Amino acid sequence: MELQRLQHIAQCLQRDLDYHSKRLARAIPGYARRFGPSLKLYPKPYLVKNLRTDAAFKLSPSGQLTFNAAGIRLFHRPIDEKEAAGLLPSDLADTARQIAVEQLIVHELDHVSTGLITFDDVQALKAIAGSNTLGEIDLRADVSAAQICARLEMFRAEERGVANYASRLQQQLLVMGAYAFPAFRAPSDKPHKRQRFLGLAMMSARINGFLSRGAKLESNELPIDTAIYPQIDIATGRVLLFAFGPERFLWGNATEIDPAYLAKTCDGLDKEPFERSVGRAARILREVGPATNPVADSSAQAVAGGQRG
Secondary structure, three states: OOHHHHHHHHHHHHHHHHHOHHHHHHHOOOHHHHHHHHHHHOOOOOEEEOOOOOOOEEEOOOOOEEEEHHHHHHHHHHHHHHHHOOOOOHHHHHHHHHHHHHHHHHHHHHHHHHOOOOHHHHHHHHHHHOHHHHHHHHHHHHHHHHHHHHHHHHHHHOOOOHHHHHHHHHHHHHHHHHHHHHHHOOOOOOHHHHHHHHHHHHHHHHHHHHHHOOOOOOOOEOOOOOEEEEEEEOOOOEEEEEEEOOOEEEEEEEEEOOHHHHHHHHHHOOOOOHHHHHHHHHHHHHHHOOOEOHHHHHHHHHHHHHHHO
16 A cells, blocks of 8 residues: 555544544543543644654654554555455455554554653563563553544444444454454464464454344443453463453453463464454353453452351
8 A cells, every 4th residue: 555545544543533532532431541642742644654663653853643654564464465365355455454554553542642652662661561561551552443443433434332333343353363463473482462462362252242142241241342461371271361441450360271272272363364263262261251340240249248147
């Protein structure tokens, strides 16, 4: 995709984020606090250029945000390849490319909101806080991108309702899983990336279940857009899930599953069809247990304890 077209998509996204800012703030908890300041501080039209750096974007002293076309084109490569092979119709490929641009930009805007602005900032965080912290931050930025872009698609189409939101959110996760995963890869020597990708597959599995039940949550079930960050031990098959709603909390105790199955799931995240990874993620979630609200569970246990006394 030509630079001019990439920049046009970026600036249309910026316009829509501004136009729908109040609706986004009502629909997404914490949106105004996380994104409002950066959108006001950096109102200049977003630029897309070929940057001579590995950074996904740069912020100039004057407040100009410029996004790196290299990262966008890397995201686009699997889409282009499927289209060229006749596996993806051109209209769907164009839609996927636009979604990819918007996802990448909103992901980076989330990093701006948390103060991760330069490439050195990211490297310092990883060196001091560890790769798991970076994986967690990236996972939350992925989920913010999926939530915001799904809501924007709804607003553009004048859609309402939780079922439409679930479908739009599922579309965003599909683009991530089908194209971002093979583009950006999650090798075995980067477990934080595997955990991040597995968390997104788990979110997609939960949305599948939600839609199959007629867009209804079960008793005390977490919202469908709850971010999930799994921490895993491939050797033992132990899985520990953290979720964000928006505060960070532990989702149940550590669970042991078949180590070979866990390894196969992680090995396939960036190589096999996303739907297969989602199916495997669903099985892992079933073994871990229900995605229930820990506050509600604690209240219920307290009441039960009082009755027993």
